[in-house]
Each structure stands twice: as C-alpha cells, then as structure tokens.
Amino acid sequence: MILSFIIFLGMFALVGVSSVLRSRGTKKDYYLASSSIPPSLVGLSAVATNNSGYMFIGVIGYTYATGFAAVWLMAGWILGDFLGSIFIHRKLREATQRTGEVSFAGVLSNWNGKQNLLLQRTIAVISLVFLLSYASAQLVAGSKALHVLFGWPNWAGATIGAVLVVLYCFSGGIRASIWTDGAQSVVMILAMATLLIIGVYSLGGMEKTIAEMGKVDGFLDLFPENLLLPGISGGILFAVGWAFAGVSVIGQPHVMVRFMTLSDTGKMRRARVWYYTWFTLFYVMSTGVGMLSRIYLQDPGSFDPELALPIMAVELLPPYLVGLVLAGIFAATMSTADSLVLSCSSALTHDLIPHKIEKPYLLKTGTAVITFAALGWALFNKQSVFSLVIMSWSGLASAFGPLLIYLSLGGKPGRIRALLAIFSGLAVALGWRILGWETTIYEGMPGILVGLAILYFPGKSTQTNKKPA
Template sequence: MVFSFLLFLGLFAIIGISSVLVSRGTKKDYYLASKSVPPAFVGLSAVATNNSGYMFIGVIGYTYVTGLAAIWLMFGWIAGDYLASTFVHARLRKATGQTDEVSFAGVLNHWHGRKAMLLQRVIALISFVFLLAYASAQLVAGSKALHVLLGWPVWAGSTIGAFLVMFYCLSGGIRASIWTDVAQSVVMITAMAAMLVVATASFGGPSQVIMEMSQVDGFLDWFPKDLALPGILGGLLFGVSWAFAGLSVIGQPHIMVRFMTLSSPTKMRQARYWYYTWFVAFYVMATTVGMISRIYLSDTNAFDAELALPTMALELLSPFTVGLVLAGIFAATISTADSLILSCSSALTHDLLPHNIENTWVLKITTGLITLLALLWAIFNQQTVFSLVIMSWSSLASAFAPLLICLCMGGNPKPKVTLLAIIMGLSTALVWRYLGLHTVIYEGMPGILVGLIVLYAPSLLTLFQTTFVKIRYAIKP
C-alpha cells in the first residue's frame, strides 16, 4: 500500500519538475504558461482541479448521509457548469489575450480597457482569502485519507501535501500544475472506477446493491427531507439552487485560469469536450460509490461520513489497489491545492503589490510562503471538507460570477457599481450561510442573483425612466 502510494507521488513530482525544461522564466509563463497549453491538457487540468478532495471526501460523505437525493446535486452542478461554459470560457480567453493580463482580477478589471486599481485590489483580496481557505480544505481532505489508510496523524497528510505542492509549484508554476493535473486526473478516475467495480461485486452485482439500498429507510427517496418547499416544487428549487453551484465555476479564479492558458480561443470547444467527458463519468461514479458505502458501512455512528471511501477501500481492496485509491484521493487534493495557491500568489504579486514584480524567484518564494500559510490553516481547521469548500466556492462565485456574466453579455458597469455588486453578492452568501439557510438552498444562488440585480439596476432604472417619459408624452393632451 505504502509502496504504490509513494510510487504515484514520485511520478507526479517527476512530471512537475520536468516542466522546468520548457519554462521561459517570465511572470507570464509562471502564471499563464505563456498561453500555450493544448486543449486536452486544459480540459483535463480544469476538471481535475474542479473535482478535488471535495469529490473523493466531501461528496461521498454527503451522499452517504443523503442517499439517492444527492443526484440532484450532481445533475444541477453539471448542468450549471455546462451552461456557464457556453458563453463565458471563450470570451474570457479572448479578453485575456486582449488585456495581456496574467491574473483573473487583472482581466476582469481591464476587460473594457479601464484601469480601476481599487477594483482590481478588492477582487484580488477576496480571491486571496477564500482561495487560501479552499486550499486548506484540500490539505485536510488528503490528511483524512492518510489518517484512515495508514494510521498517520492528521497533520502529517497536510504537511506532505503542502510540501509536494510547493515542490513542483516552485519548479514550473502553472505549467507544472497543469502537467501533473493531467497525470493525476488519470489516477483519480482509475481509482474511483476500481472502487466502484470491487464494491459492486462484493454485493453480488447491481441488482443486489439496489435491493440492499431499499432496506435503508428513506435512502432511495428522490428528494431530501429538509426542503424549503414541500413536494416536487421543493425538489425543483433544490436542483436549481445546485445548478447555481455549477454555474459558480466561472467565479473560481483557480479553475478559470486554466482556460486562460489555452493556446487559442478557437480551441475552446475541444477543451470543453475533454472537460465534460471526464467530469460526467467521474461524478456518476463518485455518487454511486457514495451510495454503496452506506450499505457497506451501515453503522452511521461508527465513523466520520467523510471517511467512507478510504474506510471501504481498506476493507475491500488489495494493498496495492488501496495505495492507488489513496494516491487518487491525494492527487485530487493536490491538483486543486496547487492551483489555489498559484492563484493566491498571482493575486498577491500582480494585483495587491506593485506591478513591477517580474523576478520569478520572488514569485516562487511568495508561492512557498502562501503554501505554508495554507498548511497552518489546515492543521488548525475545525470545519468539514464539504462545508469549507462550499463556503469558499459560493463566496467566490457570489462575488465574481455576476460581474463575469455581465462582461460576457456586453455590459460595462462603472467601477463603483461593480464594487457594490461584489460586496453585496458576497455579503448575501455569507449571511445566508450564517443563518443556516444553506441547508435548504445553496447560498450562491441568492448571492449571484443579488450581484446581478445590483449590476443591472442602473440600466433597468434608466429604461424605466425612459419608458415612463415616453408614455407620459404619448398621453399628454
């Protein structure tokens, strides 16, 4: 088990280090790989970053508790993600080329040629805080898996993950991250497939699995019990709210920067093909494994639900295959953690600090310090992986998704209106979660809607006033 785990980790490290051979030694290369990444690599890297430890640990734990109703999270998330990609990704890549910026905040600020530095710094500061929280959640996810499968203390997994991330981020920046993401995506889907096949076979096949699930009270109900509204209407609202979670991908700097590295905007369709083929296959398998884990580990009080996958793997698989699953979980956490930390680094060195920082060693040292900060957060973290990831995801989406939608639809809001939309959207999501309403409706939904309302309110007000004047003039005797 330890041998196969270390074997895969060594493979990832070698791939990451090898990227230094084609490094150009510039800031643009460190943060955007000189916009030269082929579509297959962009798609697989983006999906590996998206489907992180949240999928291996968080989603499986959620499905273990919720049952069949968890499929609405899956359907909504994929549908919302796909909808957003149809009109955002290519436009974002085009704007990246036109602005010649290397950061997510920089592209949003300079979209129409404007230079509102206060806006850029606010976007960067919000990105830094929540991406750092997100990164710590990934390190926690990896440490949980190591704790169960190898018996190592929780801090050990976080430390190994942090130093491995630091190791190849210091080597080649985002190119190292993308190259290792591609290898990690293969390990991730292989590990999940192996778990699904063996777990199903342990019960004698799919029909027996379904029969066992039907014995668990309420486990095969179509909708969760704690809906905001009763019946199908409540279920529909639940699904739509999670579609907003999928749409929220456009507010995630660490994922969208992958599409910003694409070699040409005309190749976006190819990148999306790779992305969604992998995404759908992996999410279906993860949800199914989560459901099977409930009937295999029936004592819900015996362990942490987020440890269902590694616990089941330990009981069902051979030592080498357990090492593969552990490597898959660790790969998922690392593929996201390195992306998050690099995005934090670009936000700090390009947006928050003076823009004359071009020395790549300064960029690398900054990345290393941010990694250590994420490690400290992970060690002292008290929240579940699922909770911390969703909070960070929804906060970033509520702050940035409305602005990106508006820009891609041809809007050009004034900097003060944009700042208000960012603050109101983010505040709405955080208050929604603080009040506990996120248990019935994903907090990103009201956050994004409020942000859109603020952005479009001036246009709607102008339209209303113009229409009113026209009507008044028409009826004037």
C-alpha cells in the first residue's frame, strides 16, 4: 500500500520538477506559463483543480449522509458551471491578453483600460484570505486520508502535501502545477472508477446494490428532508441553489487562471470539451461511490463521514489498489492546493506590494510563505472539509462573480459601485451561513444576486454598453 502510494507521488513530483526545463524566468511565465498551455491541459488542469479533496472527502461524506438526493447537488453544480462558462471564459482570456496583467485581481481591475489600484488591492486581500482557507481545507483532506490508511498523525499528511506544493511551485510555477494536474487527473479518475466497479461487483451487481440501498430508510428518496419547500418545488429550489454553486466557479481565481493560460483564445471550446467530459464522468462516479459507502459502512455515528472513502477502500481493495485510491485523494488535494497557493502568491507579490516583485527568487519566497501559512491554518482547523470549502467557494463567488459577469457583458462600473457590489455580495453570503440558512439554499445564490442587483441598479456611477463587448 505504502509502496504504490510513494510510487505515484514520485511520479507527480517528477512531472512537476521537469517543468523547470521550460521555465522562462519571468513573472508572466511563473504565474501564467506565458499563455502557452494547449487546450487539453487547460481543461484537465482546470477540472482537476475544481474537483479537489472536496470531491474525494467532502462530497463523498455529504452523499453518505444525504443519499440519492445528493444528485441534485451534482446536477445543479455541473449545469451552473457550464452556463457560466458559455461567455465568461473567453472574455477573461481576451481581457488577460488586452491588459497584460498576470493576476485575476489585475485583470478585473484593469478590464476597461483604466488602472484601479484600490479595486485591485481589495480583490487581492479578499482572495488571499479565502484562498488560504481553501488551501488549508485541501491539506486537511490529505491528512484525513493518511490518518485512516496509515494511522499517521493528522499533521503528517498536511505537512507532506505542503512540502510537495512548495516543490512544484519552486520548479516551474503554474506550468508545474498544470503539468502535474494533467497526470493527477488520470489517477483521480482511475481511483474513483476502481472503487466504484469493485464496490458494485462485491455486492453482486447493480440490481442487488440498489436493493441494499433501498434497505436504508430514506436513502433513495429524491429530495432531502430539510428542504425549504416540500416535494418537487423544494427540490428544484435546492438544485437552482447549487446551480449557483456551479456558476460560482467564475469567482475562483485559482480555477479561472487556468483559462487565462490558454495558448489561443480561439481554442477555448476545445478546452471546455476536455473540462466538461472529465467533470461529468468524475462527479457521477463520486456520487455513486458516496452512495456505496453507506452500504459498506452502515453505522453513521461510529466515524467521520468524510472518511468514508478511505475506510471503504481499505475494506474492499488489495493494498496496491488502496495505494492508488490514496494517491488519487492526494492528487486531488495537491492539484487544488498548489493552484490556490500560486493565486495567493500572485495576489501578494503582484497586487498588494507597492513595488511589484519581478525577481524569480522573490516570487518563490512569497509562494513558500503562503504555503506554510496555509499549513498552519490546516493544523489548527476544526471545521469539516465540506464546510470550509463551501464557505471559501461561496465567499469568493459572491465577491467576484457578479463583477466578472457584469464586465463580460460590457459593463463599466464605477469604482464605488464595484466595491459596493463586492462587499455586499460577500456580506450576504457570510451572513446567510452565520444564520444557518445554507442547509436549505446555497449561500452563494443570494450573495451573487445581491452583487448583480447593485451593479445593475440604475445610477450615474455605472455605464453599460448596449452590446456585449
């Protein structure tokens, strides 16, 4: 088990380190790979970054507890993600080329050709806080898996993940991250497919598997019990809420920067084909494994549901395949963690420091500082991976999603209007969570809607082109 795990980790490290051979030693290359990445790698990297330890640990745990109704989360998320990508991704890539900026905050704040340092630094500070939180969740996810499978203390997995992230980022920046994402995406989908196939086979096939699930009270119900409205109306509202979670990907700097690295804007459709093919297949299998885990682990109160996948792997698989599953979990956490760390680093060295850093060794030093800050957060974290990721995801989406949508449709918001939309959307999302309403409707939905309402509210401080830019 340990041997196969180490072999896979060694492969990832080798892929990442080899990217140093293509490094050009510039800031644009470190943070955007000189906009030279082919569409296949852009798609696989973006989807591996999106489908992180949250999917292996968080979604599996959520499905274990919720049952078949978790399909609403899957359907809503994928549909919302797709709808958001139809016009946003291409516009962002065009704006990246037009502005010459290397960070998400830089592109948004300079979108219409006028520099706005206050807006840029505001976006950078919010990004830094929530992306650090998000990165810590990825390290926690990896540590949970190692704790279950090897009995290692929780700090061990988080530390190993942090060291590997630093190694990738020191080697080739975002190019190392994207190259390893490509390799990791293959291992992630193989690990999930292996567990799904063997799990169903061990129960005697699909028909018997479904029969076993039917024995768990309410497990095959189409709608969760705690919906805001009863029946199908509540289910639709629940799905629409999670569709906003899918749309929320446009507010995630660590994912959207992947599309900013594309070699040619005209190849965006090919990148999206790679992205959504892999995304749909992986999410379907993850939901299936989450449901299987309830059959194999029938005492919900005896363990942390977010540990369902690694525990089930130990029970079902031979040691070398357990190593594959663990490598898949670790691959997922690292593919997102290194992306988050690089986005934080760009916010720090490009957007926040008055004299923008250009020297490679200083960029890498900034990356190391961010990584170990995320590690410290992970070691003292008490929240679940699912809760921490959703909080970070919805916060970023509510802050930046409305502004990116508005800009992509040709809007030209004034500085005050843009800042008001950012802070109002963020405040509503956080307030929604504090009040405990996120269990009925995803908190990013009201946050995004409030931000859009402020940007589109009639007033002299905002000008909008008649035709989309």
